Amino acid sequence: MRTLTARQEENQGNTPDSTAEQLLREGEQRFQEAVSQNQFGVAHVGFFEAACMVNPPLSRNEADQRFLEKVMAVHPGLADWPLWFDTRVCDVTEFHPYKHQEGWECRISDVKIQFWRMEPIGRFYVKASFEEDKDVTVDAAQARPELNARWRIRRVIEATKCCLAFARELDAGENTSLEFAFRWTRLQGRVLRRHPLWPIPGAGPSQRDVLESSATLHIAAGSNAIIDAAQHALAPLFELFRIALPRAWVEKVYSDFWRLSS
Numbered sequence: 571m572r573t574l575t576a577r578q579e580e581n582q583g584n585t586p587d588s589t590a591e592q593l594l595r596e597g598e599q600r601f602q603e604a605v606s607q608n609q610f611g612v613a614h615v616g617f618f619e620a621a622c623m624v625n626p627p628l629s630r631n632e633a634d635q636r637f638l639e640k641v642m643a644v645h646p647g648l649a650d651w652p653l654w655f656d657t658r659v660c661d662v663t664e665f666h667p668y669k670h671q672e673g674w675e676c677r678i679s680d681v682k683i684q685f686w687r688m689e690p691i692g693r694f695y696v697k698a699s700f701e702e703d704k705d706v707t708v709d710a711a712q713a714r715p716e717l718n719a720r721w722r723i724r725r726v727i728e729a730t731k732c733c734l735a736f737a738r739e740l741d742a743g744e745n746t747s748l749e750f751a752f753r754w755t756r757l758q759g760r761v762l763r764r765h766p767l768w769p770i771p772g773a774g775p776s777q778r779d780v781l782e783s784s785a786t787l788h789i790a791a792g793s794n795a796i797i798d799a800a801q802h803a804l805a806p807l808f809e810l811f812r813i814a815l816p817r818a819w820v821e822k823v824y825s826d827f828w829r830l831s832s
Contacts, residue, residue, distance in 0.1 A: 590751035590784065593621040597695030600670075601685045604677045615683065615703040616714065616756035618722075620653065620729035623749045624692025624737050631690035631740055633672050641688060644739045646731045648827060653696045653728050654686045692740065694733050698725070700756075702763075714756065716763040722807060723823040726752060726800045730787060731828065734796075737789060746789040752803050753782045762811040774811040781807055793828075797821050 597619065631637050642656045655678060658666055667676040673689035683699040702715045733748055761774035783806045785799040801820045808815040 588623070590621045590623045590749040591782070593623055593693055593695055594619060594751045594753055594782070597621055597685075597687055597697060600675065600687060600695075601677075601697050604675075604685055614706050616700040616754065616760075617683075617697050618700065618725050619697045619753040619755075620695070620726070620733075621751045622692075622694040622729070622733040624694075624733075624740075624742060625747050625749055626743075628690060628692040628737070628740050628742060633669060633674060633690050637690050637740075638667060638674050638688075640739055641736045644735045646735045646828070647728055651682055651684070651698075651701070652732075653684075653698060653725065654688065654694070654732055655684055688736070690740065692737055692742070694736060696729065714758070714760045716761050717757075718763050719808075719819070720823055722754075723800065723804060723820055724827060726803050727796060727820070727824055727827070730785070730791075730796050730799055734787065734789070734791060742789050744789065748787045748789065750785045750787070750799070750803065751782065752784065753780065754807060755780050757781060757810065762808070762813065773813070776810045778810055781810060783807065793824060797824055800824075 631640075642658070645652065645654065645656060647653060647655075655676065656667075660666065665676065665678050665680070667674045669675075670687075672691075673687055673693070675687045676685070678684045681704050682701065684697065686694075686696040688694045700715075700717070701721050702718055706715065729752070730748075730750065733750070737746060737748060756779060757776040758779035759775050761776075763773070783803045785803040787795060787799050791799070797817065797820050801815055801817050804820070805815050
């Protein structure tokens with residue numbers, strides 16, 4: 571069974587412009603509206619974004635409280651600021667999820683910044699500030715922090731695992747595929763932090779400020795397919811730093827955070 575494909579021009583069950591790349595643009599627009607409404611600064615940090623389009627679209631769910639509970643109940647993220655962070659238990663009520671049109675959204679502007687949106691037809695978007703930038707202040711005139719290879723790999727794996735879990739819980743059919751689009755911003759001038767166990771021959775600096783990539787997974791994808799998809803999506807990012815990303819690095823991060831059989 572083929573679980574990873576190149577970027578596709580059209581998707582079964584969706585119109586030609588209804589792609590993960592389009593969802594990435596729509597999510598960014600909603601994020602900017604949230605920034606404008608809440609007036610929190612974002613120009614000083616870099617961001618990771620992930621958009622997922624379930625294909626064909628799901629049709630058995632409403633954007634009600636039960637939908638939110640179902641999705642969050644199967645969230646496979648981690649305790650330390652996971653993507654699609656479930657803030658319902660947070661003391662700050664303004665960080666709680668809220669309904670907007672046919673979906674749920676959440677905006678967090680704390681030590682880290684995150685905005686996410688999810689729709690019951692199978693559209694998921696998240697934008698999270700780089701963990702490496704958590705100590706950068708709004709007024710700081712300083713060089714952009716180094717990127718941590720481990721964090722960058724973890725986030726892509728986490729995004730794919732979250733969306734797979736969400737789609738499965740929402741009764742996606744056996745022929746379902748998930749199209750992903752990823753984006754990293756404010757990369758210009760950064761270097762990739764060396765890891766003591768990963769010899770890195772060349773680590774930057776990056777000559778580009780924004781980078782996008784994509785991947786597609788089948789609904790039945792297991793750990794090996796997720797690792798392959800993550801390597802595929804991350805390869806262009808590591809190439810900015812003149813590094814050919816080994817699959818073993820992705821597999822190591824996966825096994826450190828999740829069991830390889832999951």
